[in-house]
Amino acid sequence: MKRLPLLLLLILSSSLFAQDIEENFTKEKKGNKGKMYVIWGWNRASYSDSDITFKGDDYNFTLHDVAARDKVTPFSYEKYIRPDNITIPQTNFRVGYFISDHYTISGGVDHMKYVMHSYQTVKIDGEISNETIYDGVYNNDDILLTHEFLTFEHTDGLNYINLELNRFDNLNELLKFDTGFMDVNLTEGIGGGIIFPKTNTTLMGSERYDEFNVAGYGLSAKVGLNLTFWNHFFIQSDYKVGYINMNNIRTTASTSDSASQDFTFFEATFMLGLRFQLINQE
Numbered sequence: 001m002k003r004l005p006l007l008l009l010l011i012l013s014s015s016l017f018a019q020d021i022e023e024n025f026t027k028e029k030k031g032n033k034g035k036m037y038v039i040w041g042w043n044r045a046s047y048s049d050s051d052i053t054f055k056g057d058d059y060n061f062t063l064h065d066v067a068a069r070d071k072v073t074p075f076s077y078e079k080y081i082r083p084d085n086i087t088i089p090q091t092n093f094r095v096g097y098f099i100s101d102h103y104t105i106s107g108g109v110d111h112m113k114y115v116m117h118s119y120q121t122v123k124i125d126g127e128i129s130n131e132t133i134y135d136g137v138y139n140n141d142d143i144l145l146t147h148e149f150l151t152f153e154h155t156d157g158l159n160y161i162n163l164e165l166n167r168f169d170n171l172n173e174l175l176k177f178d179t180g181f182m183d184v185n186l187t188e189g190i191g192g193g194i195i196f197p198k199t200n201t202t203l204m205g206s207e208r209y210d211e212f213n214v215a216g217y218g219l220s221a222k223v224g225l226n227l228t229f230w231n232h233f234f235i236q237s238d239y240k241v242g243y244i245n246m247n248n249i250r251t252t253a254s255t256s257d258s259a260s261q262d263f264t265f266f267e268a269t270f271m272l273g274l275r276f277q278l279i280n281q282e
Contacts, residue, residue, distance in 0.1 A: 041271025061126025162193030216246035
């Protein structure tokens with residue numbers, strides 16, 4: 001009997017402690033304002049056909065409806081996990097901040113890859129007069145894009161460095177269902193930024209050129225599904241559509257040579273992330 005008050009005190013303390021943990025958990029679960037998140041992941045991309053114009057001192061021509069694809073790196077520890085090689089695949093990196101419970105601002109880079117299909121036949125307009133076998137005036141003529149005529153790739157890569165404004169909605173709360181340790185979230189966003197490609201080009205026998213350059217701008221919109229575990233760890237998949245306009249693509253070591261193109265893209269991503277509290281909620 002002497003131990004009964006002590007036992008009751010322990011039970012009461014345990015109950016209050018458990019209640020405090022539950023209240024804190026619930027509060028953190030419902031409030032996002034002041035949190036930051038970091039995302040790393042991978043993407044697949046597809047591109048619309050595009051007209052590509054090449055200009056130099058002795059040529060000015062346009063290739064019409066040129067087809068291109070992305071470049072998938074086969075999965076391996078060396079290429080996807082090893083720290084000094086993790087930018088070899090098509091990757092995504094983003095850092096964001098919740099300015100309110102439902103809105104975030106973020107910055108990051110979509111590291112896509114763009115490879116022109118070789119040996120496709122396209123239409124060409126313009127003039128070439130650089131004393132090669134390609135000299136001539138073209139008027140909607142057919143030309144085969146051999147490696148000897150043109151190699152054109154943004155493979156290190158088609159870097160879309162952008163800012164986004166996103167909306168974030170917890171479907172557990174909206175649809176009134178409980179998944180325990182996991183929150184299901186819907187996210188949508190719009191973004192814009194610069195295109196900073198490293199373009200691999202050889203043109204009509206010129207020396208290969210492959211240097212980073214600010215080539216233009218991009219705009220995008222996306223929708224995604226986010227699964228957050230224990231309020232901190234998450235996986236996320238986004239579907240993004242966008243428009244890219246590059247009017248200053250470097251093609252040779254000479255600044256008088258350039259290319260321009262614009263196209264739309266579709267990007268699908270799979271990403272891993274961490275969310276954490278940076279500033280206490282009001």
